[in-house]
Amino acid sequence: MTVNSNKISALAVEKLQRERRAANIPQRTIANxxxxxxxxxxxxxxxxxxxxxxxxxxxxxxxxxxxxxxxEAEALAEGGE
Structure with a gap:
């Protein structure tokens, strides 16, 4: 099986962004x-x-x-849920 590290990275960053929004944490806090x-x-x-x-x-x-x-990102990249 070939691991697509770019896809895993993008999915992980997307998930982190969703988690940040769900927790209602402003980007300013992350920036600090x-x-x-x-x-x-x-x-x-x-x-x-x-x-x-x-x-x-x-x-x-x-x-x-x-x-x-x-x-989670790796599982999604591999086609799992």
Missing amino acids: ELGVSRQTVNQKFQAGDMKLTEFIIMAFAVGVCPHEILA
């Missing part, structure tokens, strides 16, 4: 945690790609486990 502007956070979500360290910091700021988001 990362030490960047809100616009930079928005760009990272829009691009669907970011550094692993950024993803982990964002996940903890949102209150979710990064490995659970990645596992």
Whole structure:
């Protein structure tokens, strides 16, 4: 089986964005945690790609486990639910 890391990454970032919205956490809060502007956070979500360290910091700021988001994204990329 071929793992499509770009697809997994994009799905994980999309899931993290949904979790952020569901938790009603503003991008400004995430930006403060990362030490960047809100616009930079928005760009990272829009691009669907970011550094692993950024993803982990964002996940903890949102209150979710990064490995659970990645596992779900991997399952979706493989065609599972």
